[in-house]
Amino acid sequence: MSELQLPIRKIYGFFYSQYFSDGLRITLGILIPSLLLNHFDQLAAGISVALGALCVSVVDLPGPILHKRNSMIICCLLIFLVSMVTGYVVQNTFLLGVEVIVFAFFFSMFAVYGTRASAIGTCSLLIMIFMIEKRLEPSEVLPSGLLILAGGVWYSLFSLLFFQIRPYRAAQQALGECITEVAKYLRLKADFYAEKTNIDENYKSLISQQIAVSQHQDAVRELLFKTRSIVKESTHTSRILILTFVDLVDLFDQITYTHHDYANLRETYRQSGVLEEISVLIHQMADELEQVGFDVQSQKKHFRKINYLPELERLKTHIDQISVADQGKNSLFLKKILVNIRNISQRLVDMGSYTQNAPKTFATKTSHLEFSRFVTHQDYAPRLFLENLSFKSASFKHALRVAIVCGIGFILAKTVATGHHSYWILLTIIVILKPGFSLTKQRNSQRLTGTVIGGLIGFLILFLIPDKTVQFFIMLLLMLFTYSFLRLNYVISVIFMTPYVLIVFSFLGVDFVHTVEERLLDTFIGSALAFSSVFIIFPNWESEQLNQSMGKVIAGNQNYLKIIVERLEGKTMNMVEYKLARKDVYVESGNLSASFERMISEPKSRQKHRQEIHRFIVLNHMLSSAIAAIAANLPDKNSISLLAQLKTASHAQLVLKESIKKLGPSTAAIADKTPSAETVADQFMADEKQVDVVFLEDQLRFILKISKDIAKTTDLILS
Numbered sequence: 001m002s003e004l005q006l007p008i009r010k011i012y013g014f015f016y017s018q019y020f021s022d023g024l025r026i027t028l029g030i031l032i033p034s035l036l037l038n039h040f041d042q043l044a045a046g047i048s049v050a051l052g053a054l055c056v057s058v059v060d061l062p063g064p065i066l067h068k069r070n071s072m073i074i075c076c077l078l079i080f081l082v083s084m085v086t087g088y089v090v091q092n093t094f095l096l097g098v099e100v101i102v103f104a105f106f107f108s109m110f111a112v113y114g115t116r117a118s119a120i121g122t123c124s125l126l127i128m129i130f131m132i133e134k135r136l137e138p139s140e141v142l143p144s145g146l147l148i149l150a151g152g153v154w155y156s157l158f159s160l161l162f163f164q165i166r167p168y169r170a171a172q173q174a175l176g177e178c179i180t181e182v183a184k185y186l187r188l189k190a191d192f193y194a195e196k197t198n199i200d201e202n203y204k205s206l207i208s209q210q211i212a213v214s215q216h217q218d219a220v221r222e223l224l225f226k227t228r229s230i231v232k233e234s235t236h237t238s239r240i241l242i243l244t245f246v247d248l249v250d251l252f253d254q255i256t257y258t259h260h261d262y263a264n265l266r267e268t269y270r271q272s273g274v275l276e277e278i279s280v281l282i283h284q285m286a287d288e289l290e291q292v293g294f295d296v297q298s299q300k301k302h303f304r305k306i307n308y309l310p311e312l313e314r315l316k317t318h319i320d321q322i323s324v325a326d327q328g329k330n331s332l333f334l335k336k337i338l339v340n341i342r343n344i345s346q347r348l349v350d351m352g353s354y355t356q357n358a359p360k361t362f363a364t365k366t367s368h369l370e371f372s373r374f375v376t377h378q379d380y381a382p383r384l385f386l387e388n389l390s391f392k393s394a395s396f397k398h399a400l401r402v403a404i405v406c407g408i409g410f411i412l413a414k415t416v417a418t419g420h421h422s423y424w425i426l427l428t429i430i431v432i433l434k435p436g437f438s439l440t441k442q443r444n445s446q447r448l449t450g451t452v453i454g455g456l457i458g459f460l461i462l463f464l465i466p467d468k469t470v471q472f473f474i475m476l477l478l479m480l481f482t483y484s485f486l487r488l489n490y491v492i493s494v495i496f497m498t499p500y501v502l503i504v505f506s507f508l509g510v511d512f513v514h515t516v517e518e519r520l521l522d523t524f525i526g527s528a529l530a531f532s533s534v535f536i537i538f539p540n541w542e543s544e545q546l547n548q549s550m551g552k553v554i555a556g557n558q559n560y561l562k563i564i565v566e567r568l569e570g571k572t573m574n575m576v577e578y579k580l581a582r583k584d585v586y587v588e589s590g591n592l593s594a595s596f597e598r599m600i601s602e603p604k605s606r607q608k609h610r611q612e613i614h615r616f617i618v619l620n621h622m623l624s625s626a627i628a629a630i631a632a633n634l635p636d637k638n639s640i641s642l643l644a645q646l647k648t649a650s651h652a653q654l655v656l657k658e659s660i661k662k663l664g665p666s667t668a669a670i671a672d673k674t675p676s677a678e679t680v681a682d683q684f685m686a687d688e689k690q691v692d693v694v695f696l697e698d699q700l701r702f703i704l705k706i707s708k709d710i711a712k713t714t715d716l717i718l719s
Contacts, residue, residue: 009294013180014484016298018062018173023484026057029155031479051130052151055079057483058123060155062118062170062219064226065163071116072159076152078120078125083148086131087141093414096132100426101412104130105403111435112388112395114378125430133423168237171223175245175298178216179351182252182624183290185209186344189255190282192262192273203618207593210621213252214590218548220245240354244296247354251289251347253582254340257628259342265333272322272655273314278337281311285344292351302352306386308345312338332695368580392448396437399536405429405533409526416525424519437534437606438598443490444531450494451523455516458499462506462662475503542599543608549592550613551663553620554710556585558656560627561703565649578631585624593617609717616713623706648700650693659714 014020030053037046056079059071084105103125110121136144188206191197225246246511269275284306295302315338323331369490388395409425432447434440465471478500485493495676498519507514534540560581567573596613599606 006371009291013176013297015124015635016173016179016294016490018170019488020484021169021173022060022062023480023482026060026157026483027476027480029053029057029158032158033151033154037688041176045147048147049151049154052076052079052148052153053155055123055127055148056152056155057059057159058126059116059119060159060259061119062174063116063222065160065167067116067226068163069156069160071120072152072156072703075120075123076149076156078124079152080145080149082124082128083131083145084141086128087134087136088138090132090135091138097407097410100128100132101403101407104430105399108399108402108427108499109385109388109395111398112384112393113380117378117380122430126427129423129426129430132426167227168241171220171227172237172299173242173297174220174223175214175241175248175294176293178213178245179293179296180219180290181209181213181216182255182513183249183286183293185213185252186289187283190279190286193265193279193282194271195266195276203621204614207621208597208618211590211594211597212584217249217252218587244277244351244354246581247347247351249579249583251344251351253628254343254347254632256586257340257625257632267544269322269334272318274318274322274334277315277318278341281308281315281341283310283346283666284308285341285348286350288348290354292348294350295355295683300355302355304349304352312342312345315341334454336695394435394540399538401533402429402433404537405529409529412525412529424522425529427528428523429530432527432530433533436540436598437603438542438601440531440534441601444527447494447523448527451498451520454495454498455502455520457495458502459513459516460501461504468507471503471506475500476649478503541606542595542602543606546592546595546599546613548665549588549595550614550616550714551660552588553592553617554656554660554663556581556588557620557623557627558660560585560624561649561653561656564627564630565646565653568646568649582628589617589620589624592620594692612716616710616717619626619706619710619713623710626699626703626706630696630703633695633699647702648697652700652707655704655711659707659711662711662714662718703717 030050033053034043034050037049038041043689056072056075058076060068061071062327086099088095089099107124131144134144185206188202188209190201192199210680224242266275285308288306289305291305292302294300319334319338321329322334391397406426406429409429413423413425428447432440432443435442461471461474465474478496482493482496482500485496502515502519527630563578563581565575595616599613600610
């Protein structure tokens with residue numbers, strides 16, 4: 001693929017993405033009622049309705065339509081109640097201050113119920129802050145509250161209508177983006193074979209990309225397996241979506257287990273040029289996989305531009321020549337790489353074909369999968385809220401921090417800030433302050449950078465373009481890109497948001513020069529309060545959470561290995577249990593990698609055992625890759641037991657179990673909770689094959705070595 005085609009496809013990909021769809025839907029949902037009411041000279045009412053729509057749009061997150069509907073209903077009720085309470089107490093500064101503190105704590109505690117509930121809490125705080133600024137008379141509170149409720153209801157119906165008209169669109173977009181992330185992961189794997197690539201640096205990039213893949217896979221699972229119309233209906237589109245995702249996860253597994261001693265491979269085959277040939281071929285396949293993702297996202301049929309069979313034959317010939325020319329070189333690993341590349345090529349053929357024809361293999365490929373077991377189910381019981389009212393809970397400490405900082409921000413807004421929009425201080429605190437230092441630091445930097453750049457752009461627009469009609473159309477574009485980039489790139493979103501807000505205020509007759517100054521000042525005050533609080537008020541350092549995350553990763557790998565061990569004992573592999581174990585390993589590995597990345601952005605004094613933890617993550621990645629490689633080469637249920645290999649595998653299991661227990665009381669119990677595979681009549685591989693005992697023994701010895709290295713690294717981290 002040419003250097004020109006790739007950025008063009010990325011631009012097109014953005015406009016086909018769920019981010020742009022979300023931005024367009026939110027923009028229209030907020031704009032339509034305000035413009036309509038303004039047409040009837042009811043601008044004040046239009047602003048109230050738009051506020052309600054804006055708040056409910058906060059909870060319009062990707063996910064099953066049932067979850068969207070329920071969260072928006074709850075949000076509508078809460079913003080109405082909060083607007084009423086705030087409207088009636090706003091005249092009493094003391095009561096208003098108490099409300100700010102109590103509501104900040106209460107709604108921040110919603111985080112214990114997950115991301116969607118946390119968004120409901122955020123929108124409740126937003127409407128409280130907006131109502132503080134309105135300062136209504138008591139007789140105006142109820143009408144204003146009803147208008148806000150009407151805005152929330154309008155946006156809910158408008159958003160749900162989108163999904164009723166195109167029920168599969170969100171899933172197609174999420175799946176396409178997930179395929180693109182896997183393609184990036186495949187490119188990084190290809191780079192290991194390139195001589196110019198730094199292996200250690202590439203591992204860091206690979207682990208970061210694994211986080212992105214894990215997050216996108218979780219998002220797709222939520223959309224596919226929790227949406228009844230997709231799981232239960234046997235429509236052409238639903239079959240394509242599920243089958244493509246199942247094949248994508250298997251493809252990712254195929255990519256993951258291609259782990260080798262890359263330094264040794266380079267040393268052995270440097271002169272032959274075969275590794276560069278492998279790297280180029282895999283890069284071509286990554287380009288095609290990305291094109292498949294784009295075609296799924298844009299609802300187009302995929303047509304292959306390259307036939308890989310000649311390339312694969314040339315690679316096979318090259319490997320055979322190496323084997324004949326130098327008998328001292330063991331070409332086993334090159335042949336394994338070739339087999340794996342062929343399998344990846346076949347997956348690409350299958351996934352591409354799904355975009356053209358209704359898959360005929362749907363029933364046979366997915367009949368054994370119990371979809372509901374592959375997604376997490378959030379507990380919404382009140383006891384969860386009560387159980388977290390303790391200083392042992394990170395959510396409780398975060399809620400207290402938000403309450404205290406909002407209280408301080410409220411006092412400063414009433415005493416120090418001199419502008420008419422001092423509520424921006426509270427708004428900045430709510431947006432920036434996150435549970436951990438790393439996320440708060442990142443959001444703080446993004447908010448300040450975006451506000452300064454956006455403020456300058458807004459000033460130039462208002463100063464150089466006095467025409468109100470032109471300003472209005474510029475505002476529409478700024479509004480659209482504000483909401484389109486909100487989840488994709490926050491700093492770009494703020495860059496668009498700031499001039500958009502300034503233009504809105506200029507339409508309301510506010511002096512834009514003073515507004516720019518006030519916006520910058522209040523943002524800096526709010527940012528300073530939020531950022532300093534994570535150092536002082538109940539700080540929550542990532543290094544204190546890592547032991548449990550490391551224990552979960554080892555437990556995931558232990559369970560993964562346990563299923564393989566039971567297969568070696570002669571038991572039939574349960575495909576569902578195998579895929580669940582595989583999913584758990586990827587999810588926990590992604591969680592640990594994300595925690596590590598957050599830790600390395602914390603102050604140096606808090607970065608404990610940075611090198612050792614990175615090595616721990618890489619070793620666990622190597623371990624899961626080796627286990628996956630064995631799983632791919634295991635015989636089917638009709639083959640004999642391989643008891644001779646059990647001793648090595650069982651030894652590795654014991655080593656992993658001991659490492660889990662060393663990581664502390666919170667992880668010790670995990671070691672005894674890993675489930676085993678059940679013996680059921682299900683076939684792991686479609687075709688019978690001869691067991692490569694030499695390869696199996698070699699991989700098991702490698703697994704034992706890695707398990708011991710993990711144990712040693714665990715000891716260093718705990719020392």
